[in-house]
Amino acid sequence: MTFPFASDLFAGRRVLVTGAGRGIGQAVxxxxxxxxxxVLAHLGVAERDAAESFPGLSPAERERLAVTAGDLAGGAGVEALLAEVHRRLGGLDVLVNNAGTMxxxxxxxxxxxxxYARVLDLNARSVVLLSGxxxxxxxxxxxxxxxxxxxxTVSISARTGGSPGSxxxxxxxxxxxxxxxxxARELAPDGIRVNAVSPGTIMTDFHRRYSTPEKLEATAASIPMKRLGxxxxxxxxxxxxAAPELSGYVTGQVLEVNGGQLMA
Ligand SMILES: NC(=O)c1ccc[n+]([C@@H]2O[C@H](COP(=O)([O-])OP(=O)(O)OC[C@H]3O[C@@H](n4cnc5c(N)ncnc54)[C@H](OP(=O)(O)O)[C@@H]3O)[C@@H](O)[C@H]2O)c1
Structure with missing residues (x-):
């Protein structure tokens, strides 16, 4: 995957992405x-190595990548990850809280x-503790x-309620x-912007695990752009x-990325 944008947009910036072993986090x-x-890529809990998660990196990109792993559902995992950020990056400019699942x-x-504890610990508590x-x-x-x-990373389901069982x-x-x-309101005086991305139905292991092919086909047909993300x-x-040059006056927003699946 290559993205056509200025290759020095984040030069000198230290970034942590959680849940970066696959799917959306890996691409981000x-x-x-x-x-x-x-980049410090937090790979999650499944056994894998960096080469498996990031094939095809250039030598320069490989040099700027560090990886770590661990369960973020418990407070100890969050503390350990923060210690890794100190140790591997020596500070932090951008935090992407992406790890999560149903x-x-x-x-x-x-x-x-x-x-209740499992779902909230991973998807909400870890974000609160890691951000704080x-x-x-x-x-x-x-x-x-x-x-x-x-x-x-939030979800279209935060506004629609999701589908049964979620x-x-x-x-x-x-x-x-x-x-x-x-x-966003509390940290604006410190120069810290806080925003969220809200994916619609994105074809990753998430839906391979939790949605049937029939359900996904019906969803794709209902999306104005007629495809899954x-x-x-x-x-x-x-x-x-994340880039102050592009969004320096944007904070407290949720950006929906869904092919028109939800417009409001
Ligand atoms: N796909 C969609 O349609 C969609 C839509 C809206 C929102 N989202 C959100 O987007 C984010 C990424 O999802 P995805 O679609 O890329 O799904 P995914 O491929 O299943 O990736 C989920 C990531 O979260 C990590 N994770 C899961 N449980 C964890 C735990 N206990 N501790 C630490 N890390 C853990 C996973 O690590 P392992 O690889 O080790 O399991 C993986 O890296 C999630 O927050 C998800 O809720 C997805």
Whole structure:
């Protein structure tokens, strides 16, 4: 995947992307590398190595890539990741909170406390803790004059409610959208912008796991652009929201990337 934009847009910028082992996060991390950033890619929990997740990098991009892994559903994983950011990047200009998933389709009358904790811990609590823990580094980076940015991944389901069995996931994404606006207001005086990207139906392992081919075909037919999205379709929105040269006066916004699936 190559993205046609200035290759030095993120030169000298230190970027953490969570959930970057595959799907949207992987494409976003590759986009930042092509833009010249120093990237710490958090690969998630599945066993894999950097070469598997990032084939085809140029030698210069490979040199600017560091990888780490770990479970973000627990507080210890978040603390360990923040320590890695200190150690590997020495500071942080851009935080992309992307790790997340549905953790199964569970009907409303089968939701129990354990499922609630699992879904909220991963999709909401980790974003709260990672963002809060990163604020001192982002604040310091912003003093360099180019500001700092948090870009969160939410979901079209935060506004539509999602499809059956995804109530907690959808609500957790709505929580993150509102939390993004709250932090945007709170951190603006520090030069930290906070925004979110809201993907529609993007063909990644997420839907290979949670949606049938028939459901996906029907969804594609209902989308004005008549196709599902790809991870590459999402990349520009993250880079735009992270680059002060492109979006320096944009904060507290949720950018919908969905081929027209939701317009409002
Ligand atoms: N695909 C869509 O249509 C869509 C739509 C709206 C929003 N989103 C959101 O977009 C983001 C990326 O999703 P995707 O479509 O790229 O799905 P994906 O391919 O399943 O990627 C999910 C990423 O999150 C990581 N992750 C999952 N559980 C984790 C845990 N407990 N601790 C740390 N990392 C964990 C995964 O790591 P492993 O590889 O180790 O599992 C993976 O890197 C998610 O936040 C998702 O909710 C996706």
């Amino acid at each position: 991390a590759a986009g930042f590398l092509q833009g010249g950033a120093q 953790l199964g389709r569970v009907p409303a009358d089968a939701v129990d406390e354990a499922h 823990g990163a604020v001192p580094m982002l604040r310091e980076a912003a003093q360099g004059g180019r500001g700092a940015a948090i870009v969160n 109530s907690l996931y959808s609500a957790a994404k709505a929580f993150v959208a509102t939390h993004s606006r709250a932090l 790809t991870a590459a379709d999402c990349v520009g929105a993250y880079l735009f929201l």
